[in-house]
Every structure is written in structure tokens, then in C-alpha cells.
């Protein structure tokens with residue numbers, strides 16, 4: 001039995017420490033994520049969700065505390081190419097076509113030529129962009145660009161998927177379809193997902209656990225297990241338990257936002 | 268944005284109006300040719316038109332020594348003149364009962380030879396300066412310490428009037444050695460190329476860099492797959508500046524001395540001999556070459572950056 005995939009212990013992140021405009025983005029974060037969990041982070045804008053994701057991905061160094069991933073340091077996990085990241089903005093390379101953008105990690109990870117091509121094709125089919133393989137990013141809508149970024153992150157089957165509001169720019173229909181596709185991929189592989197969203201419905205539908213955060217300083221205020229049966233599908237949404245859990249998350253969010261006000265005052 | 272057709276016609280019409288105005292003002296005020304030659308006299312050095320008019324009688328003179336743009340000759344020519352016209356002509360056609368001959372101008376051959384010589388200097392210097400500028404830019408980005416050590420010097424050197432080194436380069440490499448002019452051009456364009464390339468290599472979007480980091484890409488992979496493609500647009504801006512500087516550098520370098528065949532030497536000599544129309548004709552060709560270099564760079568840019576916003580339809 002392998003240990004937790006993600007361990008955060010007492011992690012603090014202060015941007016611009018010591019300066020008059022310092023931001024206490026994360027405070028005393030303790031988080032354990034087991035293999036094959038699907039965790040959603042939810043909380044008000046600016047509460048530190050992206051920062052938490054970036055600490056896990058070794059893109060931001062915590063001011064204090066420990067981040068251990070897959071039993072090693074976050075840095076080592078990054079060097080071992082354990083992460084697939086979807087940023088809040090698509091972050092495509094302008095000079096690469098859609099297909100070439102999806103291929104970027106495959107090139108860097110020395111996949112064989114045939115493997116590169118078959119995976120790129122499969123991923124573009126998944127996000128329904130096969131007809132746009134030869135287009136450049138500027139020829140795509142914002143939502144299409146975001147789908148390319150998702151295809152790119154999934155293409156090499158990373159052991160940990162870090163997704164920062166990946167479906168935020170998409171219409172409801174595409175979003176629901178990609179939710180199901182993401183769950184499919186997650187079920188078929190050993191992937192562990194850390195998923196940031198603003199949608200309570202999406203968080204409850206996708207996750208095995210929902211983590212609720214409060215702002216300034218960013219803290220974990222609730223950790224709600226989502227005990228809906230797997231696999232999730234259209235019926236899940238009409239489950240009574242689904243509505244109960246939505247209410248629980250909404251309530252936890254309200255409490256966390258209400259509790260925010262006194263925190264802001266300087267001590 | 269206007270139609271391409273319109274973008275071409277508007278400047279073309281203005282050019283024609285200016286040339287006609289220039290010609291008529293110089294004629295009307297009888298301006299001395301050493302102050303300002305007529306456009307037709309300048310053009311006559313490069314291309315001439317002879318019209319054989321049957322209504323004029325008498326002996327046709329030999330026009331081979333004249334640099335008038337347009338000459339009217341009697342239709343009945345002496346056999347020698349007839350033969351020399353037929354031999355030299357590029358084009359002959361009949362229009363309105365007259366026979367027209369389009370001939371090379373009286374100074375076309377020396378001007379073209381001089382231009383070709385100077386163009387080779389400019390292009391040679393441009394090639395060396397571009398390679399050196401890119402190499403130094405990549406090295407300074409690859410090893411950050413180098414950049415911090417070198418960049419202040421580069422910026423200081425960039426504000427020097429580099430053309431002032433021309434006599435020294437002539438001294439180092441020899442006045443008649445084309446390498447002396449290539450060296451000036453190289454130094455002149457090195458800085459715009461290097462600084463533009465460094466800017467492009469360094470000004471990489473932070474998220475794009477994080478993406479590379481998340482894949483554990485090495486520095487060389489980041490350089491090849493992110494920084495260099497990201498630098499291409501600003502490299503091309505540098506090349507456009509360099510293209511203009513290259514002809515200037517080579518010609519001005521030749522003003523400080525060079526072989527008789529060089530364009531800068533040709534211009535100074537013609538001016539010294541009061542043959543201003545021919546000096547102006549040489550300058551005109553230098554301008555056209557500068558424009559040609561610019562257009563070639565523009566074309567290369569279009570081919571190299573099909574993805575760039577400038578070319579968005």
C-alpha cells in the first residue's frame with residue numbers, strides 16, 4: 001500500500017514578506033491526498049487556490065512547511081515529470097499549431113514518433129478539436145484554447161493532474177461532457193487529481209473530497225468527503241445525496257466567507 | 268486597414284506628382300544642375316529613350332555620350348547611329364508613327380558594377396554581424412552571468428558613433444580590401460541585432476516558462492523550444508534596422524577611401540567632377556538596394572513567422 005500522494009504539512013506562503021504590501025496567501029495548510037483521489041479546491045477569489053496548486057507543483061516555494069509528493073520532495077517529483085498542469089489561462093505557444101502544442105510534453109519526454117502521433121490524435125478527438133489540428137492558437141476561441149491545454153496535460157498520463165479552473169471558459173454542455181471524460185480518464189488510470197473550481201455543482205459531481213478555503217490568509221476551513229457512488233453519471237445529478245452535499249459545501253463556503261472579515265483587521 | 272491595391276496606389280501617385288513638380292520647378296526657375304539636377308537628367312544616367320521622328324530631317328547624331336532621358340532623332344539615321352541603336356537597345360516599339368528605343372543609360376554599367384561591389388560588402392557585413400549578434404545574445408541568455416557582465420558594455424557601445432571607426436578599419440584591413448567595409452557594417456549592426464535578440468529571448472511569458480518547468484525541461488530545451496521561437500519577431504525587427512544600416516555603413520565607409528569600383532567612391536568622384544546627375548543616379552540606386560534588402564527581410568519574416576499576429580488575416 002503506497003503512502004499518500006500529496007502531503008502538505010503546516011505550509012505557509014507569504015508573498016513579498018516584510019514589505020508593506022505583503023500577502024499572506026496560505027496559512028497553516030495541512031493536506032493529505034491518497035492515490036487515486038479526486039480533490040476539488042473551492043473558495044472565494046484570491047483565497048490562494050492557485051497558489052496551493054503551484055506549491056504542490058513546485059512552481060512556488062512555500063515560505064515555511066513541507067511539501068512531499070509521491071514520497072519525495074515536490075522538486076524531485078517535478079524533475080520526475082509526475083505533474084500534468086492546466087493553468088487558469090491556456091498558455092499555448094503561439095508558434096505551434098494545435099497538434100504541435102499537444103505534442104510539446106511528448107517531445108520533451110522522448111515519446112516515439114508513432115506514439116506521439118497516435119496520442120495527439122486521440123487527445124484531439126477527446127476534446128473534439130481534430131479538425132483544428134493545423135490551426136494556430138490565435139485562430140481558436142478562448143474555450144477551444146483551453147481544451148487544447150487540457151489535451152496537452154492529459155497526453156502523457158501524468159501521475160498527478162493539477163487543474164486550475166480548466167473548464168471555466170467553457171459552455172455548460174461542453175463542460176459537462178468534459179467532466180465525464182475527465183472522470184473516465186481518472187477511473188482508467190491511477191491518476192490523482194487536484195482540481196480548482198468556482199462551481200459547487202462541478203466540485204461535488206467530480207470529487208471524492210471537496211476542500212473549502214477562506215481568504216486572507218488562505219486557510220482550509222472544511223474538508224468534505226463526497227460519498228456519492230462511483231461511477232458518476234447523469235443519474236448522479238438527480239441523487240438526493242447530491243443536493244445534500246451541494247448544500248453542505250455551500251454552507252461551508254458561507255461560513256468561511258463570513259469568518260473572513262475579522263481576519264482582515266491587523267492584530 | 269486599407270486594401271493592398273490602395274496602399275500601393277496612394278504612394279505611387281504622390282511619387283509621380285513629386286517627380287513632375289521637381290522637374291518643372293527646376294526648369295521654370297532655371298536652377299543650376301550642381302544645386303539640383305532634374306529628375307530626367309538623373310534618370311538619363313540609368314535609362315534613356317530615343318524616339319525616331321519622320322517629320323524631322325537631317326543627320327542623326329550619335330547619342331552614346333549623352334545622358335538625356337529623352338532624345339528625339341530624325342528617322343533617317345546614318346548607318347553607324349542606326350547600328351549602335353539596334354545594338355544597345357533593350358526594347359524597340361512603334362507608337363503614333365514614331366519608333367521608340369529604350370536604351371541603357373550612359374552611366375548604367377559603372378553604377379551597376381559599383382552597386383554590386385558595395386552590396387556584397389553590405390551583405391557580407393550583415394551576415395557576420397547577424398551571426399555574431401545572435402551568438403552573443405544566445406550565450407548571454409544561456410549563461411546569465413555573462414549577460415550581467417556584458418550588457419552594460421553593449422549598451423555603452425551602442426551609443427558610440429560607430430562610423431567614426433571607418434578610417435581605422437580602412438587602416439587595419441586596407442582601403443581596397445572589401446573586408447574593411449564589412450568590418451564597419453558588422454560592428455554597426457551587431458548591437459541592434461544582439462539587443463533585439465536578447466530582448467526576445469528574455470521577455471518570455473512567465474506562465475510559458477512555468478509550463479516548461481513543470482515538464483522538467485532542461486535549459487537547452489527551454490532555449491530551443493521556447494526562447495528562440497519567442498525571440499524571432501524581435502530578431503526580425505533588429506534585422507530591419509540592420510538592413511538599413513548595412514548600406515549606409517558600407518557607402519559611408521567608402522567615403523573614407525576605397526577602390527574605384529566602390530559606390531561610395533563613385534559618388535564622391537562624380538560630385539568632385541561636377542557630374543551631379545550621375546552622383547544622384549548612384550544615390551538613387553543605393554536607395555533602391557536598401558529598399559530591396561528591406562523587402563527581402565520582410566519576405567523572410569513572413570515565411571518564418573506564419574503564426575505571427577502581424578500576419579493575422
Ligand SMILES: Nc1ncnc2c1ncn2[C@@H]1O[C@H](COP(=O)(O)OP(=O)(O)OP(=O)(O)O)[C@@H](O)[C@H]1O
Nearest residue numbers: 015016023025044045046047048049050051052088
Ligand atoms: N506571484 C505573486 N506575487 C505576489 N502576490 C501573489 C502572487 N501570486 C498570488 N499572489 C497573491 O496571493 C493571493 C492568492 O492568489 P491566488 O492566485 O492563489 O488566488 P486564487 O484563489 O487562485 O484566486 P482566483 O479564484 O481569483 O483565481 C492573492 O491575494 C494574490 O494577490
Ligand SMILES: [Mg+2]
Nearest residue numbers: 049050088164
Ligand atoms: Mg486562481
